[in-house]
Amino acid sequence: MTAFDDTLQRPRTLPCGHTFCTPCVNRLTERGQVMCATCRLGHPVPEAGQFPINFTLEAFITRGSDSDAGSTSSSPRMARRAKGGVKGRGSLGRKIRSMLQEQEAKVVAALDACQKVQSQLAQYQRTLAGWGSHQQQLEDRLQSVINDSKSARVLVRQEEVQVAVKKEEVQQEEQRLHGVLDVLRRVATEEEAGVAVVDVVRCTHDAEEILEECRVMLPDVHTVTAARRVSGSLGA
Template sequence: MMDDSKPEECKVCFINYDEELQRPRTLPCGHTFCSQCIKDSVKNVQLICPSCRAVHSATAATQFPINYGMEALIKKFRNMQVTSVGSESPKSGQDHTRGIGKKLQSMVQEQKSSISNLISECEEVLSQLGKYQGQVRDWKTQHHQLQDKLYDLVEQNKAAIELLEQEDTSVVTMSTEGEAGKKQLQTMLECLDAVTTIQEVDTTCDEADQYSVQAEDWIRKCQELFPNFSIAGTSVKLQENIKKALDMMTRETVTTDVPVLLKYSDFTIMEKVEKITGDIPL
């Protein structure tokens, strides 16, 4: 069994969690490990939980959510350790201010309080920036995945165009043959109108039968060849997919204007991110 006595460290690599490679991420089974270990464990589009051996579909560590609760708990735990160490140090501050007046002591304490508050605010903003960085990187990953899909769609479109070029060439060839056959049949009609002897009738009818057979073969061949169901089906389906993709890209449902209340407000960075992502259909 894995040791749970040190919640601040990954149970696989035993390295303390941080806000970079060792960010804690939670698997669907509920167990948490660092991003690097999850990344190293993804094999063959799946990941086996090191704790309960549950199998999860996975291609990258970033698809699993960051355990912000764990990060907050670790941060609180570390702050408690720092506070504990500070309380055991010599009371140099008290000794230093013992020789000054009460008014000056009050000024010093007020300044210390102000600085402490600023430090806390800095830590909170740094924490928010760390979370936001994770979100930004997730967005980048999603954009790369979408870009790959778009490239794949473009390649499919190129292949479809090549197939349609071949089909067009086949149609031109068969049309040329058909025009020639039609002219031959028209010539036979003129010849049949001009026959005057039994021999001419026999000869002309034989030729007419020959051209008629060729025309019938041409008609049957056209019916068999066209349309090429594979090429036509691929073209129609691909056009539908591309039109849908373009429609989603050009649809004016997203505004780039940032609400004034979000620019200057008491919302945290991640609260503003949640507001933005909540208003934009991803």
């Protein structure tokens, strides 16, 4: 990796914690993702287009250049900046210079904290987006179950109506059979017996037809299956 500086090759920190210079990060970028060359983790490029600058490391680089202004610098611009810095603060007293360095350190620390929090917020934002997508999938599945439940409820309601009708018909036939039975028990002549037998044949035939219709209807497999399928989906 190329050495860091405070101009073109500024240090940038990936969410995994590893730091690379700006050109190196750009070279690692592919299809909106950056693959860390150290841990091989993939990170989406932030909306701003760049990962946060490591201000702590950059401040360390700047201080190193200030203390070594007369020696070889990592770039001509840093050498000029270092010399200018020494000359600019040379007229200040030691306490003032020390105070300025302390304040600079505070600002750099605050900048570094801002970058770290932004990175954490971006990561949390992506996590929330994933949770939101998962919740949407759950809602879609739940809506599908609700739709199936409504269809099953319609079938059940239709079946309830038919059952109520058949139940009333069976009750009516039961009353007719009781009436025929009473007539049979009161027969006193052959003529009454003939009439009673005809009534028995007719009533028992009608009753058997209705009972057969009820047997066919009990149960309606399609309705029961639909209701059970919905109940199973809800874990009931």
